Amino acid sequence: MKVTVYEVARAAGVSVATVSRALNGGPVAPATRERVLAAARRLGYRPDRLAQGLATGRSRTVGVVIPDATGPLYGQMQRGLADVLTAAGFGYIATESRRDPGREAALLDEMLARKVEALVLVGSGLPVAALRARFSALPPLVLIEREGAAAGVPTYQIENEAAAYRATRALLGAGHTQVAHIKGLRRAGREREAGFLRALAEAGLKPAALAAGDFTEEGGYRAARALLARGGFTALFAASDRMALGVYRAAFEAGLRIPEDLSVVGFDDLAFAAYLTPPLSTLRQPAYELGRRAGEAVLSMLGGETPESAVLPCAYVARASVARKGGAV
């Protein structure tokens, strides 16, 4: 039989109001509270979150929408989010939009129906203005890797441009003057490219070659093959580690050695990067931190504050895939 506040009240010899207050830190005499807690424990009472939510209008749930759950860094981000949210007694429901606007809208609908108290939107998706237009009553919004600062929404992103700039500088610092780049998709891709270009421009250089990629191994491989066929560079900055892996393969097939013939830098610092041959120099994304910050932002917004947006730094991890300039390709 289901244990409700009534059972607890009866067992403790008080009213349900007192039980509720005792359980939620309301004003109750210490002795009474003790009695109530004891009774609740003895009966194995477990408050019904649905009923609580209905009564208070607060579900203690936040909704998370991500474009692609299979992304390698998403797990860490989720962990950061979960760590702070669960510590605060919040649960969360996460879903994948698959970068489909219609699907994203449907997901949001469902989350609103579930009365989420805040929404964390990760990655590309409908612009904030469109969301506000489509959904009348939106809960507090927090964005990760998504445009929204303009709309006054707290946004947490990684430092793409500056990180790419630093990576490129590392290549230049090793004496390379002919450096190529394999671009990524979306805003992250554009920003990384911008940092790349800025570093070159500052050094009075032009990119030796540029190719479009899609963040995958296969995309990196194809792009690298095309680039290598034309040659003219001694270093290459790939916008993601996965693409850098494709570059390794293409270089191998072309009979090029890394880093002797070609220096390579990636982006993300996935688990495998440190174990490639040679270990890949790359930029470490603060994925966990991103989630943590977003979680804290949610909490502070719920507390009526207005958290600041932030751009988190990526650390450049120097490994053996970059060498001082050797022979040109």
Add this chain to the structure above:
Amino acid sequence: MKVTVYEVARAAGVSVATVSRALNGGPVAPATRERVLAAARRLGYRPDRLAQGLATGRSRTVGVVIPDATGPLYGQMQRGLADVLTAAGFGYIATESRRDPGREAALLDEMLARKVEALVLVGSGLPVAALRARFSALPPLVLIEREGAAAGVPTYQIENEAAAYRATRALLGAGHTQVAHIKGLRRAGREREAGFLRALAEAGLKPAALAAGDFTEEGGYRAARALLARGGFTALFAASDRMALGVYRAAFEAGLRIPEDLSVVGFDDLAFAAYLTPPLSTLRQPAYELGRRAGEAVLSMLGGETPESAVLPCAYVARASVARKGGAV
């Protein structure tokens, strides 16, 4: 202002009961239903899941507990689960146990408080019997990669033993007679080892060497170094792709070529496997399928049926990391 059934009822000129029935497929005259739906749409009515849950006792939510969200295959599994669950109008809340029994229990507590209608438990964790003992009223359980068939709980697992057996056979088929193995952790690790040993035993062979690993690159690297220092094998089966990557590194450092000097097989078929140099032969885990099957099991249990447990096959993916027997290490 919040739109409730009452508003819709008034707008449609009917009672709330009729609204509810019209919305949920109850017995209502076609014309009336039309009128209600129109009113609901016009007002932008969105049923409150919390209230629905409270009233019906069914939350249309399932809880998912995984040991580690950062696992590379977890995203796919989650997708499989989500695909079938959302199609059926279910939401899900996912959380990480971090392999901590206390934490797992707390998570389950919270999920029960949220009135999940079913629980999907992934990977290692408290035994079913312990759960039943600790939690009085457990909803239907479905397990993935976790012990439970004995307790009559539908369980979905991948074929570890047989897959490892096939991988080992592939090595033997290539003429290798001295083959080493780097073990994994937990049940998956034990089963893979068992398959490995069975294949050897059937061929009248003994393992050339055995080392313990932990499924990580670093663990694989360490184990491979130790193994390589002693030598005596021409092929190696690593219980995970990540460990195989560590093997690649150790082999490189030892001046060994793969596959000329050493054939390697991994397990998982992570995205990077196909792009290593040489591409890694491995076993493809049906992660999405695992999630999908579990989702279907949840649905069928909720429908009063008793789904069958299943062990899903892994496909052996032959790539260039395995060659016919060359020189011994």
Add this chain to the structure above:
DNA sequence: CCTCCCTATGTAAGCGCTTACATTCCGAGG
């Protein structure tokens, strides 16, 4: 010793929905 006020507790009204039961209205069968 009597108010007054504050504190501890109780009473009861919802929160938004579903659903058992009651009611109404018809057409069919006698």
Add this chain to the structure above:
DNA sequence: CCTCGGAATGTAAGCGCTTACATAGGGAGG
């Protein structure tokens, strides 16, 4: 033409909890 049964709809009672408001009981201040 009356009655009966079923279909369509309405009424109202919860689901388990929180919380505004009411009540009771003291101690402090006069």
